Amino acid sequence: MPKEAAEPHPIRPARPRLAPRTAYLLQRVLAPNAFYRRLAAAVERFPVLRRLFTATEKRAKEPLFGCRMCGQCALPVTGYACPMSCPKELRNGPCGGVGADGSCEVHPEMRCVWVVAYERAASQGRPGDLRRLHRPVDHRRWGESAWLNYWQGREDTLWTTEDVLSPALRAGEPSAAGADEPAPGEGEPGEVQTGELQWNS
Amino acid sequence: MELVSTSALRARLAAGGFAVTAEISPPRGASGDPVRRKADLLRGWVDAVNVTDNQGAHVRLSSMAGSMVALSAGLEPIMQMTCRDRNRIALQSDLLGASALGIRNVLVMTGDHPKFGDHPGAKPVFDLDSIQFLWAARTMRDEGTLMSGRTLNPPPDCFLGAVENPFAPPAGFRAERLGKKVAAGAQFVQTQFVFDVPAFGEWMSQVHDLGLHERCHILAGVGAIRSVRAMEFMADNVPGVYIPEETSRRLRGVPGDRVAEEGARIAAEVIQQVREIPGVAGVHLLAAGNEAAVPGVLSAAGLGLRDTVTGDAVAGDSHGR
Structure with missing residues (x-):
């Protein structure tokens, strides 16, 4: 291991983490609806109110999730383990350097965020959440309120709505390896037969 | 009019052949000669060779320049691109540059954190993750557009790889993660060092369950350990390398001057074992600075000098494009 025992990572979620059940319950409570949409629009009309609201969100989410205020929250589909607390800020799953014990390669005293995410999502019967493709972070949004964005539908395209491993998205039915010519219309390896994975949606 | 790629690696895989790739790490210095020397050792034995991208976050000659040297030495390069040092502007730009220079294979990876390298204070970029960059690269090639939506004329031509x-961990998610990479655009994948063949087989069966071997060519990573010290270094310092007790016992069980030989024997055995696993399309020889051992390992595994697969095989194959 490199010399020093890793400088502490700046923001970490409080221990113990919010129970996954509670987190998903919160998801239902905070789900966008007409009331929240109007509330968010109203808050955004007044800069002071907006700053206050954003600060409150930060106060709540920083200790709960180690939130960095990226302004585009992935928590609903990552078992409420924040991918931005990964030292590589990976939004689509763990890197290949996770220790055999599930530790982070960069901060070995911390568990890999994605190991935590996988366990938490799976424990609530939602492992499919992790099979969506996340689009890149928009770095203009740092510091914004993700809740205001979420309630006003600005986060609808952060990730694909489909589980990209669902059979419907597979390029043709599996046949014996390397046996036949692919059926007409069947793609080459890597091709996805759907409009779902458009870069801009 | 179909575009005919000149990737020999793609041609080999598309023809259903067993592919062999290896790895060259460019030098810490401003000369291509070390790459040329390593290319001379490997030419004829492999279909293509990875040229690493500042591996371990240590500064080396760039992977694009190294790829060009390999190409000019008659060895097909697989240019590694990590997301560690470049934002989305530079990544897309380099993908265009590589294609313009005739580099036909690109391997996309997240990359080691700068903390592990010789510039631990460097800014870790990670603007895109490997999956997002694969997605962007496929969009550039197939849709002819940048991430911004602006059109490319002409689009790049690249055979896209992942790792x-x-x-x-998490064990249950590793095959699914490959599935995400395949959905994003990966056409071939090279795995981390395989020493534990049963564990690899377990992962391959999950890959089968997801049908991924039908959509992506899978190359198992194999390496010859040359000393006990090298083994210990890899186990302790290279993130993501797992060396099972059995391998460790075998290498420690022979006299010091026979370790390299035993390491090569283990590698050859692993090659023979993974070849038997359905869906394994080839092997990737991770040299770990030991390129000279590659021909010996390959011939011990029954993989002799390669016959040439020409681009014509691609044109005639429906996997080609």
Whole structure:
């Protein structure tokens, strides 16, 4: 291991983490609806109110999730383990350097965020959440309120709505390896037969 | 009019052949000669060779320049591109540059954190993750557009590769993660070092369940350990490398001057074993600075000098494009 025992990572979620059940319950409570949409629009009309609201969100989410205020929250589909607390800020799953014990390669005293995410999502019967493709972070949004964005539908395209491993998205039915010519219309390896994975949606 | 790629690696895989790739790390210095020397050792034995991108976050000659040297030495390069040092502007730009220079294979990876390298204070970029960059690269090639939506004329031509570590936690997600890479655009994948063949087989069966071997060519990573010290270094310092007790016992069980030989024997055995696993399309020889051992390992595994697969095989194959 490199010399020093890793400088502490700046923001970490409080221990113990919010129970996954509670987190998903919160998801239902905070789900966008007409009331929240109007509330968010109203808050955004007044800069002071907006700053206050954003600060409150930060106060709540920083200790709960180690939130960095990226302004585009992935928590609903990552078992409420924040991918931005990964030292590589990976939004689509763990890197290949996770220790055999599930530790982070960069901060070995911390568990890999994605190991935590996988366990938490799976424990609530939602492992499919992790099979969506996340689009890149928009770095203009740092510091914004993700809740205001979420309630006003600005986060609808952060990730694909489909589980990209669902059979419907597979390029043709599996046949014996390397046996036949692919059926007409069947793609080459890597091709996805759907409009779902458009870069801009 | 179909575009005919000149990737010999793609041609080999598309023809259903067993592919062999290896790895060259460019030098810490401003000369291509070390790359040329390593290319001379490997030419004829492999279909293509990875040229690493500042591996371990240590500054080396760039992977694009190294790829060009390999190409000019008659060895097909697989240019590695990590997301560690470049934002989305530079990544897309370099993908265009590589294609313009005739580099036909690109391997996309997240990359080691700068903390592990010789510039630990460097800014870790990670603007895109490997999956997002694969997605962007496929969009550039197939849709002819940048991430911004602006059109490319002409689009790049590249055979897109990814990496996966079948042994890292969370075990239940590793095949699915490959699935995400395939959905994003990966056409071939090279795995982390395989020493534990049963564990690799377990991962491969999950890959089968997801049908991924039908959509992506899977190359198992194999390496010859040359000393006990090298083994210990890899186990302790290279993130994501797992060396099982059995391998460690075998290498420690022979006299010091026979370790390299035993390491090569283990590598040859692993090659023969993974070849038997359905869906394994080839092997990737991770040299770990030991390129000279590659021909010996390959011939011990029954993989002799390669016959040439020409681009014509691609044109005649429906996997080609």
